[in-house]
Amino acid sequence: MDLTDKLLAAKKAKGFSFGQLGELLGYDEVWVAALFYRQASASVEEVGKLADALDLPAAALEKLTESSLKGLGPVVPTDPLVYRFYEIMQVYGMPLKAVIHEKFGDGIMSAIDFTMSVEKEENPNGDRVNILMSGKFLPYKKW
Amino acid sequence: MDLTDKLLAAKKAKGFSFGQLGELLGYDEVWVAALFYRQASASVEEVGKLADALDLPAAALEKLTESSLKGLGPVVPTDPLVYRFYEIMQVYGMPLKAVIHEKFGDGIMSAIDFTMSVEKEENPNGDRVNILMSGKFLPYKKW
Amino acid sequence: MDLTDKLLAAKKAKGFSFGQLGELLGYDEVWVAALFYRQASASVEEVGKLADALDLPAAALEKLTESSLKGLGPVVPTDPLVYRFYEIMQVYGMPLKAVIHEKFGDGIMSAIDFTMSVEKEENPNGDRVNILMSGKFLPYKKW
Amino acid sequence: MDLTDKLLAAKKAKGFSFGQLGELLGYDEVWVAALFYRQASASVEEVGKLADALDLPAAALEKLTESSLKGLGPVVPTDPLVYRFYEIMQVYGMPLKAVIHEKFGDGIMSAIDFTMSVEKEENPNGDRVNILMSGKFLPYKKW
Amino acid sequence: MDLTDKLLAAKKAKGFSFGQLGELLGYDEVWVAALFYRQASASVEEVGKLADALDLPAAALEKLTESSLKGLGPVVPTDPLVYRFYEIMQVYGMPLKAVIHEKFGDGIMSAIDFTMSVEKEENPNGDRVNILMSGKFLPYKKW
Amino acid sequence: MDLTDKLLAAKKAKGFSFGQLGELLGYDEVWVAALFYRQASASVEEVGKLADALDLPAAALEKLTESSLKGLGPVVPTDPLVYRFYEIMQVYGMPLKAVIHEKFGDGIMSAIDFTMSVEKEENPNGDRVNILMSGKFLPYKKW
Amino acid sequence: MDLTDKLLAAKKAKGFSFGQLGELLGYDEVWVAALFYRQASASVEEVGKLADALDLPAAALEKLTESSLKGLGPVVPTDPLVYRFYEIMQVYGMPLKAVIHEKFGDGIMSAIDFTMSVEKEENPNGDRVNILMSGKFLPYKKW
Amino acid sequence: MDLTDKLLAAKKAKGFSFGQLGELLGYDEVWVAALFYRQASASVEEVGKLADALDLPAAALEKLTESSLKGLGPVVPTDPLVYRFYEIMQVYGMPLKAVIHEKFGDGIMSAIDFTMSVEKEENPNGDRVNILMSGKFLPYKKW
Amino acid sequence: MDLTDKLLAAKKAKGFSFGQLGELLGYDEVWVAALFYRQASASVEEVGKLADALDLPAAALEKLTESSLKGLGPVVPTDPLVYRFYEIMQVYGMPLKAVIHEKFGDGIMSAIDFTMSVEKEENPNGDRVNILMSGKFLPYKKW
Amino acid sequence: MDLTDKLLAAKKAKGFSFGQLGELLGYDEVWVAALFYRQASASVEEVGKLADALDLPAAALEKLTESSLKGLGPVVPTDPLVYRFYEIMQVYGMPLKAVIHEKFGDGIMSAIDFTMSVEKEENPNGDRVNILMSGKFLPYKKW
Missing domain, CATH: 1.10.260.40 (lambda repressor-like DNA-binding domains)
Structure with a gap:
């Protein structure tokens, strides 16, 4: 175990x-x-x-x-709940890149200086899962 | 072009x-x-x-x-901005699954009945990228 | 065990x-x-x-x-019975996409709000396996 | 073109x-x-x-x-509509194998002597995509 | 064991x-x-x-x-004897497809209604492995 | 062209x-x-x-x-006719290895000093595709 | 071009x-x-x-x-010069992780707030390539 | 253990x-x-x-x-700290190749006649991880 | 063990x-x-x-x-010593093919009717590993 | 062209x-x-x-x-002549590692300070392809 x-x-x-x-x-x-x-x-x-x-x-x-080896899964996840996050990356990854670059310039959203929460929104048409991710913007350094 | x-x-x-x-x-x-x-x-x-x-x-x-063939990328994205979303799935996919199941039961967050927005949060320690995802919870049907 | x-x-x-x-x-x-x-x-x-x-x-x-990690197999299944479902996806996936979009618009058939049954149809030329899948149509939300 | x-x-x-x-x-x-x-x-x-x-x-x-080279896609499809068929194979492939073997014995459902149709079922809770697959059962030959 | x-x-x-x-x-x-x-x-x-x-x-x-999960190997076999059958598929697969379609029309050779035997042919220049495969031709059904 | x-x-x-x-x-x-x-x-x-x-x-x-670069396909073929040869290798590769070793000792069937033919066998239950492969047995050299 | x-x-x-x-x-x-x-x-x-x-x-x-799609190569690089950096990651990745965690705590070296230079060190036994990487340490945020 | x-x-x-x-x-x-x-x-x-x-x-x-089998990981590392070294190779591999060739000619930096150290640089804007790699330049031999 | x-x-x-x-x-x-x-x-x-x-x-x-299942490794070896043989195949495979075809015609070097030895050549500039491979040329049979 | x-x-x-x-x-x-x-x-x-x-x-x-991007092929080569070198690496890679380590200590054979030649050996039982590889032994540096 x-x-x-x-x-x-x-x-x-x-x-x-x-x-x-x-x-x-x-x-x-x-x-x-x-x-x-x-x-x-x-x-x-x-x-x-x-x-x-x-x-x-x-x-x-x-x-x-201790900091163990991170990353939990197969290259492409098979679990439907986890897969949907892979799908969001596949489908909306480039649009997100375009919008973030437009708003922030060349750089990324940190996945380390990062927080995430899950809210349940009750809704008569079916409850909604609301996920809020917040990551520090890291501009590419020129050197 | x-x-x-x-x-x-x-x-x-x-x-x-x-x-x-x-x-x-x-x-x-x-x-x-x-x-x-x-x-x-x-x-x-x-x-x-x-x-x-x-x-x-x-x-x-x-x-x-028209609905073209969706999905934009290589199996594992190499672009650092896009990769971070893959990393979030790899690192936090199972914890998210655990929290969503605890709050909603067995099912998934839809990536179809789904919305997403990007906010720029100004912050003296470095601006933050805030992403809000909202997807309908779809409970597994038993049949 | x-x-x-x-x-x-x-x-x-x-x-x-x-x-x-x-x-x-x-x-x-x-x-x-x-x-x-x-x-x-x-x-x-x-x-x-x-x-x-x-x-x-x-x-x-x-x-x-409990909701365990779903998905049972190797990326491409080797078992001939399971493989045929992979083959149906490979060969008929795009035609199905075209027909579903024509009949329903842009969206997908849910694999969560989904039922499936197997019937044995006796047939002098060889019995047939009839599979009925029924999934809710989920239209892509615009936001 | x-x-x-x-x-x-x-x-x-x-x-x-x-x-x-x-x-x-x-x-x-x-x-x-x-x-x-x-x-x-x-x-x-x-x-x-x-x-x-x-x-x-x-x-x-x-x-x-002519019979062209069949099979349309990447190993794991990225299009959400097509992927759901991959997911059905991943999640329900082994259960289908178990039920088909119980009902028919050792063998497979043919994907060649095979037909498939799509019906739109109107439903107040959301229309449903009904897919009927029918394939000849092919018992494993012993030789 | x-x-x-x-x-x-x-x-x-x-x-x-x-x-x-x-x-x-x-x-x-x-x-x-x-x-x-x-x-x-x-x-x-x-x-x-x-x-x-x-x-x-x-x-x-x-x-x-019982019908166990079939398929024995890695995606590309490394064992030289088994690999040669992979190589035959890689090198002669399309030529075989062309000849079979010419002789039989659009369809496949079944790997289920299928038999195979191995004969040893003694030969002064080196014995030969003769393999006879026999599979039912399955024409694609139009529906 | x-x-x-x-x-x-x-x-x-x-x-x-x-x-x-x-x-x-x-x-x-x-x-x-x-x-x-x-x-x-x-x-x-x-x-x-x-x-x-x-x-x-x-x-x-x-x-x-000229001897061009041989090998025609994707790693796992998607065309159903070609795939069946991959399946035969996956399912029967190890049994073939066992039988060939028993009859010939440690070695392989050559895919170079090799011939292959396709016969159409008419059959009231459905014509059969008969494939005869003949490859020189190459015993592993000890040195 | x-x-x-x-x-x-x-x-x-x-x-x-x-x-x-x-x-x-x-x-x-x-x-x-x-x-x-x-x-x-x-x-x-x-x-x-x-x-x-x-x-x-x-x-x-x-x-x-503009920020184009970053990442230049195949999953595993075949060019020997580029491959050596892949090899360094494969061989020394975990030791680096252990040393960095010991010195800095749980977190990563940024590849965005990052600089790198190449020096040629003349050496009678063969010149040396000296590479200096400098990345900001990003501690994992707890939230 | x-x-x-x-x-x-x-x-x-x-x-x-x-x-x-x-x-x-x-x-x-x-x-x-x-x-x-x-x-x-x-x-x-x-x-x-x-x-x-x-x-x-x-x-x-x-x-x-003893010299055990070296190489620690999956093909693409999932651990964020280790992945960043993969990313550096993906993003900066070709630029490094161009600079090294310009300075040294055709050849590689050895990963065998190689040393590496990690320094912690204290910095009010966030400490930095400084990595110094030093590998012998190996020119391609012509023969 | x-x-x-x-x-x-x-x-x-x-x-x-x-x-x-x-x-x-x-x-x-x-x-x-x-x-x-x-x-x-x-x-x-x-x-x-x-x-x-x-x-x-x-x-x-x-x-x-007994003839066990041969082939020892991952698809691309990570061990640096073993990898170099993979690299030789990647870099020099096609040139070798061109030279062998020029000298022998269409065919291959057997890896079965094959011997290999390793010599240590002492050398003031660094000892050398000399590897001699000898495989029977197998011409492609026409049939 | x-x-x-x-x-x-x-x-x-x-x-x-x-x-x-x-x-x-x-x-x-x-x-x-x-x-x-x-x-x-x-x-x-x-x-x-x-x-x-x-x-x-x-x-x-x-x-x-110029030093172009080296490496010519797919991850696993399909051409039979080139594949045999992959097979030699798969089958004999670990034995070679063991022998080289025994003779030279921990290190590798360089594929850069490296030469290779092909000889045709006429032989009544079939000509042989003799390949001589010679690479500098590079001992792992301790630092």
Whole structure:
């Protein structure tokens, strides 16, 4: 049973949502989920708080303080939910590039100095998933 | 010179931003950029308005009323701006799946009943690119 | 022995067909098979009924209530039965796109709000496999 | 301008739907679309009828009597409409295999002795795309 | 030790050739080898005979009655013997297509209603491997 | 118009089958088709005979005397007829390896000192495509 | 003749080195080469200076003010000089990650706020290529 | 627990940095990290020193004296830190090739007779990662 | 511990070089290394001699008499030593083809009726690795 | 007509072999072929001599003085002659690595400080292609 499975099982047993763990740690629920999947790392104190909340020995979570190898998937994801983000990149990647360059100049949106949140918008025609990404604009340096 | 290049050249010659064309057509600038890159299609009337604005013969833009083959790129994008969206999918795809399933149940965020906008947030530490995606939640049907 | 193998073994031991399990759960046999292969998820009650029918402890089947990572195969399937569906996509994908766009406009057939069934048609020249897919049409939103 | 584009342009100019051309030739609209995309071949007489209907010289359509190299796309399609068929294969391929084997024994559904049609089902919750595939079951020969 | 290895070890221990097992089961040696590699499936009676011959408990061979996931290799095989068949497809695939279409019309050679045998032809300039493939011609259905 | 297309067009105009050209040149029809697709090379005399038969200037066919880059296709072929040969390699490659090793020892069937022919076997249950491959067995040299 | 070839030809005709052009523009020679290969973009004034130096009409170089699609190569480069950088990433990527994390914490070296220069170090045992890369450290933001 | 994990755990337990181990062994910290990841090999004496420092039995580290299979990753790395080196190769590979050829002639920078170090440059606008690579220039031999 | 590792460990423990084992068996050291990596197979007698030399039970080495699945690596090797052979094929493959065709006609160099040896040439400017490959020329058969 | 084709045509028209051109230039025939395929570069004088020999204007061959992008093929070559070199790398790459490491220590055979020649060995059992590769051994530097 790998660390992610152990964390997910403990979260389920304790009945926590990612949102509740996020409040407890002072971070967004998406970041907490990223920590569970080893895509983010936390300080020793934060890991201690998480261990307490989940009733797991802190030592078992120690790896969460390290930067593990990031990136979770096959080259093209097969899971339909994850694939839709690949599709958005395939279909809207160039239009986004054009609009960002028009508004900011030559550069990129950072995926490191970056935050992301998920909101549920209730809607009579079907609820909507609203995702807000915010990344620092990094202009290309000329040298 | 393909249709996308022709549109971009005319837009440049006329000095329009995507945002100005968006106001003219009544759509978001990202959608207009998607139309330029043949990732969206428009009605005959909309294409007519665009042709007028860009001083191009409507016939030259007729292909924009059709649904062309979507998807713009190599399997893994090499352009750094576009790649960052691939990276977000690789790194945060599973955490997003976990949070969306927790909030909505088993299903996906639609990439079809979907909108996206780009805001420039001025910030003394470096401006930020804020992207808001909104897609209808589609629950898996059991049958 | 993974969960899919355990389910298949229990089904064999009990002598159930997917169709009989489908009647028991109130769903189509294809959906039941998708549940066995972790491509669909079920409610706690449904998993309970299935556990009873297969004489397995409900706890062992608890994972079936979760949305696991979907998608089963190599990029291009090698199994001849599965490959034929890949071939249908390769050969008839563009013609289908053309016909669907002509009948519905720009959009897609949902693979989420989607059902599928398999009928055996007896035929003196060789029985036929009839597959009926039904997916909600999702028109591209303009925004 | 390749042959497919020429056929599509003539069809548009004449205002035919695939369905109308299908009635004219005595075939389903999907098969006609497959012929346009060079995924099916027709007899000299059928090509003659099509040339008449589209007001094109029969000689220009002569290639339609030959079996060209089939298969239209990239290994994993990027177009969202076409991709959904890839996704159905990825997600439901193994469940389909299990159900078909249970009902028919070891073998496959032919993609050659095969027909497919598309129906539009009007529905207050959103129209549905219904696809009926029918392929001869081919049992594995033992030898 | 997987089932294929177990079968091969028992065959070696008993000193059988595939040809001898083929006579025993009433099938060609290639088919027997395909059964060993889980690329073919057999009836309960046939598996019983094989179990007797190899002195293995029938229960251990029960999986041979099922249609397992077929296809054995990497996308491009690296084994030189297997690769040569890939090379034949790469080099002679189109010429074969041209000759088969000329002789039979538009369609394919079935790989399901299919038999194959291997003969050793003694030859002073070096023995020859003769392979006879026989597959039903399947004409493309028009619909 | 590349050389292969030119050859195929001349063959069609003259009404030759590959078999008739084969008789004329003293080779099998499959080899002639391989020559058309630039997968085999011929002597100056043979090319002269072919040019005469097809009423083409010998100079136009001069390239046929050279060994061009062989191999015609994508890594995994999408054409259904060609794919079936890929499938045979995927499904029966290892069983063939096992049988050939048992009969000949460690080595391969040459794809260079190799011949192949296609026979049409008329059959009330559907004609059969019979393919005979004959390649020299090359034992691995120990050194 | 594409823009890169045109620039390289003019540079050769004028006898400039990248270093001389760099001095002229006030940038490093590597950045100038990146501009030639459309991997960097310049201001209108800079492009004007370059056009003067190369005796090319400024209009012909206008594209250099735009951010074109970056990334030059096949997935794995085949050119030996370029490949060595791929090899360095393959062989030393994880050790670099370990050292950078140890020195800086969880984050990355930016490839956008980034400079690179090439020095020739004369050496009796063979000259050495010294490459200095300098990228801003971007710590992962927690949110 | 593989050898790399064992080494990393011992290093952590002992509180060593790569730099400290480097001083102890007389090598750069990057080389030590490469040794940990099995991308470099050491002499028996060096391994002995390392074993002493880490309080591990020398026998457990004996594999470090051998040249294991080098190369750590997927074809395109997904980890953002490692990916940036891939991006540098994609974006700046050709410009580097142009500059190196201009300065040195036709040849490459060796990745074998090669050293690399990482410096932390403190900077009020954000610390910088400085990487110095030094590889022997290898001119193409003419023969 | 797989068979290759077991053989390498015994060889190390006994202090043999591949050359010494080659003398013992009467074969070249490269062939012996190929046997260790399961890329060649040996007779029962040869395996017996090897078992004696390495002090291993003959039964443990019995698999060496069989032709295992050959080919050791990823599609593009990442190990620098192995990669250089890939590079030689990429860079010099076509020139070799041109020279071999000029000297021998249309055909190939066999990789089966093939030997290879490695010589160390001492050289004051750096020792050289000399590799001699010798393969039978196989002319393409016309049929 | 690209430069390689132009060179090959002129060589054919003049009736030169690569060996004769090699004598003329003072290089091996394989190197001359590499020059033809743009995998090597030559000095202005050498290009002048070649232009004279082939009766081509020196200006047309000027590109031969530049280091073009090297590497000629698809990732896995399909041409049988070229593929055999890929196969040798796949099958014998690891054994070669083991033997070279045993004889030279950790390092590689250079593919840059490298020569290669092809000899025809007449042999009653079939002529043999003898290839001699000689590359400088490059030991891994420790730093």
